[in-house]
Amino acid sequence: MAVRRLKNGKWVADVTVGRTWDGSRDRRVVTCETKAKAQKAERALLLEKDRRRGRLTGRITFREFVDEVYWPQKTGLRANTRQGYERDLRLRLIPAFGDMDVDSINRFAIQRMISACPTRKTATNARETLSSVLGLAVEMEMIPVNPAGFRYQYPDASNLPDDHDGVWLTTFDEHRPLLEYVAERYPGEPEERIVVLGLCEGLRKVEIMGLDWEDIDLDAAELTVRHSYGQGKGGAHLTEPKTPKAKRTIPVWAYALSRMKAWGPSSGPIVAGKDGGRMSPVTAGTRIRKMVARGSYADGEPLPGVTIKSMRHSFATACVNAGVEVTKLSAIMGHADIRTTERYYVRQKISDLRTAGDAIDSALMARIGI
Template identity: 65%
Template sequence: MAVRKLKSGKWAADVTVGVKWDGSRDRRVETYPTKGQARKAETRLLMEKERLRGRVTARITLAEFVDEVYWPQKAGLRANTRQGYERDLRRRILPALGNMELEQINKLNIQRMISGCPTRKTATNARETLSSVLGCAVEMGMIPVNPASFRYTYPGDGAADPERGGVWLTTFAEHMRLLGLLRETQPGSCVERICVIGLCEGLRKGEVLALRWEDVDLARRELTVRGTYTQGIGGAHETDPKNRNARRTIPLRAYAAERMAAWGPGEGPIVSGTGGGLLSPVTAGERMRRFTAGSYPDGEPLPRVTMASLRHSFATACVNEGMEVSKLSRIMGHADVKTTMRYYVRQKLGDLKAAVDAMDGARDKTDKSL
């Protein structure tokens, strides 16, 4: 059994699913124009083979399904995505549900698994991973619905830690205060470069690390995202952007262009590691933690920003400055503006007070003019 390319340029899925009534092999060969279509056909034929053996039914346990069906079908997952799925399965899902047959998994026992997670973030990740696994079972016709797609109650609902995942700087004034300190104390360092690109351009942390000098046009003040560098199974991996919307060309803000001109232009990665190569995501995170453990000259502790919260800080500050969300979403590489607003914009109480004060001030001016 295999997927192979034919001389015609098409792709064939070739699977022996069993034995015919006369004792000969029941070999199925299907041809498709693309390799992806042939792989899907191979998976379908392999499932047919397992059904004929009487092994893959709804009575298979979740752990068996993951090993025998799910992982073989998800061979093309990005390394960092697979690492996250494996972590969720090992720590949360399989200990709670692994010995249960697929048809026994319902909303009640999924809620118990979610309630046993220490934080909302870990619970959300576990549910999304489980939804991917059970969605595969639905596609195979093994269960009628995906119970992990239902609504659930998460740990910490209504009491989320506002600084979980790193502090969000919600105004450009906060951004410039931090960037000004870096310009004075660590000019050209990897931390300054990470913060400038993250706060001024809103790139994902993997996109920041994969950005090269040839991706930046200082004269036109444009930046093109062509790849990402993330931690996964076996270490860090450089891959294509997360999705087609992530491959994008965006404007380069004046401050970012000014600092990049001071750093270079050079060759290779803008945020470079030892020997001029790509900087490890682990090393980058550690250097950010060391920097944010310090303080401003007046003694005020530095905000504990992370590579992830820099992107969120960019989005929130842009909204506070009045940028149209559809334009912001395109800059950030999102397919849907709902993603931008739901996950990347978070207002502080001070921001809300400032907005109310501005509204009151506008009303007072109107009253005086009457």
């Protein structure tokens, strides 16, 4: 038997998967805490054995492939990336494809899954996760092509409510009241620091939470994004930035600089918890939601329903409306592709379009002499 129990109570999967370059047996032994885990390890090793013999097929269910092949091959994933994949698999992919053989998943089944998603973003994330899983099946020669790579019809983004990911404040004039509110009500507290770093610097949530005082040069008015601190399996983890371009040095704008000087300088994380350590991203999100739900301006108007995510989008849109050239904005945002900035991070409101219309009317009337 390839699975056996040791004297210490643990279980091992023991499979010879082939031969090494010198002709000796390539024997794999995996020690596990339980028999079930050892049996899963054995199946993964047998798949590897069949792949080497050129006999591997897609006659394995999607659920089994994910558990026994995919995850063991993806141990190096970033914590927040793994969390997103796990969410997509749990909520969308396993319910849709779990009991299907991998080689039975076709574009029609995938379109059905995409059409069942509530938003375009949900559908896009699910398809990208599926593409990662099936891409491994292609690499292992289990299936000839990756059907998740085809083109699909997505839920209409125009049907989404404007605030589905938080209210966007599209001009710096709209930013000012909120910045003044947090400076007065939460001076130096995590709420103000998060709002300033989101609205004034356009940082991602994970970048805000990963920022340390050592990353900020107040004299040069610069900050460097060196880390991300995002929620993943087992809690929050400090990792490298999302992409090479996400690791960047950007200016600290005048208002943000004045507030940072009021906060410090100090040492350790900019946004700290009660113990002085790095605040959990979950806690940070909760504090912002509570602030928004409970707060109102002096005239009684409720605070706009911003989120940490929508603050970054608000910064980008306000920059465009202020005339910042999009290639420079893309570098500030740390995007790997300028099209990401244009497509996902700029959203205009009708009031912004009316402002543009006023300029058009003035120019046109001057041209024709009205």
